[in-house]
Amino acid sequence: MQAKLEQRFFLLMLVLVSLAFGWLLEPFWGCIFWACAITVIFYPVQRLLLRWMGGRPNLAALLTLLICMLVVVLPVLAISAAFIQEGALFYDKIQRGEVSPSAFVETIRQAFPAITELLNKLGIETNDLRERVSGAAVEASRLLAKEALSIGQNTFGFVLDLCLMLYLAFFLLREGHHLVELMVKALPLGDQRERLLFAKFAEVTRATVKGNLVVAVVQGALGGFIFWLLDLPAPVLWGVVMAFLSLLPAVGAALVWLPVSLYLYGTGEWLIASILVAYGALVIGLADNILRPLLVGRDTKLPDYLVLFSTLGGLSLMGINGFVLGPMVAALFLAFWQIFMEEFNA
Structure with a gap:
């Protein structure tokens, strides 16, 4: 009885000290x-x-x-x-x-x-x-x-x-x-499970950061280039805005170039507007449709819709860090359920 009480009290103190250390590192x-x-x-x-x-x-x-x-x-x-x-x-x-x-x-x-x-x-x-x-x-x-x-x-x-x-x-x-x-x-989860989870953490982090950053850089560079080529104002500003927005799968950079195209149509700049629409749909959009599944979805082994929703949820809850943490939580969620189905529901 005394040994169990000491063990429980030690575990309680371990949790409290760990939480205090995490709070200390919060900044x-x-x-x-x-x-x-x-x-x-x-x-x-x-x-x-x-x-x-x-x-x-x-x-x-x-x-x-x-x-x-x-x-x-x-x-x-x-x-x-x-x-x-x-x-x-x-x-x-x-x-x-x-x-x-x-x-x-x-x-x-x-x-x-x-x-x-x-x-x-x-x-x-x-x-x-x-x-x-x-x-x-x-x-x-x-x-x-x-x-x-x-x-x-x-x-x-x-x-x-x-x-x-x-x-x-x-x-x-x-x-x-x-x-x-x-x-x-x-960690008391079992060495095999822990190695699987750490491997999944590394895999998702590497794929998400590398993939999303590559897509963001490519789309931002392509968007800034066409703005500069068409002599539209602030190409660096809008290129970086498109790069940030490209963190949102499916919509991304179109939130910039599409309204600008509509405005150019409204002001009678039909040729420039048509070039921007064609370039945005065929070049900028194609870069997203080709690169993101290859760099993010394939390496994380997550479906595209799960990448989209986990990214949006992560960005809304955790800010810029959420574009990595969101898919990571989704991947760990699937990994835990896979372990559960294999070991407890065989």
């Missing part, structure tokens, strides 16, 4: 998450370098981290800086009246009365829609301008988070295998 969850994601994605590179260097883990981890910075971190920082800068300029144009979102919506409404009738039948008032679009555009551009100022004022905090992420990624790359073995030994 750094973003850094920890992306350090783990970087480790999972670049771990094959780390193993390859480790074999080439004859077993020098420190140097292999450092070179892997440098490759990560050159391939991912620095390009993302450069694109984000250009995006914020153009967003701030866009906000200034709205403030000066050079750009009018309400006039944009009004042009589309007058040029395509069928769309207005359809929206009215669906119970959507176009006047309210115009005000909402105008308010959303102003608010988004104001947010970008504020974010640019905030980053400038909090440069130290941003650099600190980035350094912490890279610092942790270095140790995870160097000692990741030992940490996984330690967790397999500690």
Whole structure:
């Protein structure tokens, strides 16, 4: 009796201490998450370098981290800086009246009365829609301008988070295998199940981050290129917006190029509008339809509809981190049920 009481009390204290430690790390969850994601994605590179260097883990981890910075971190920082800068300029144009979102919506409404009738039948008032679009555009551009100022004022905090992420990624790359073995030994789920779940976690993280980022970069680059080629304003801004929106499967970049095409039709720019529609549907859309199933759905072994709903749910609940965490939760859900059916329902 005494032994059982001591064991239960120890387990209770173990849970409480673990929760307290998790709460202590709460300010750094973003850094920890992306350090783990970087480790999972670049771990094959780390193993390859480790074999080439004859077993020098420190140097292999450092070179892997440098490759990560050159391939991912620095390009993302450069694109984000250009995006914020153009967003701030866009906000200034709205403030000066050079750009009018309400006039944009009004042009589309007058040029395509069928769309207005359809929206009215669906119970959507176009006047309210115009005000909402105008308010959303102003608010988004104001947010970008504020974010640019905030980053400038909090440069130290941003650099600190980035350094912490890279610092942790270095140790995870160097000692990741030992940490996984330690967790397999500690968790009471059964070694075979734990290895299956860890493999699924790595598989989904690698496929989701790699796949979604590749699709986002390709669609954003294609969208920004056609905006630049057609001499449309702020190609970098809209290219990055299309890249972010491409995280939403099925719709994505069309939320930008389709309304712009309708506006160009409404203003009489038929040739430019037709080129943009054809390019958006055949090139940008085709990139999504080909690359996403190959890079995300195939590697995660998740159906396309499950990838869509888990991504949307993750983004709505967890922000930008949700585009990885959402499919990961869905994959672990399927893995747990697969284990249950195989072992308990044989």
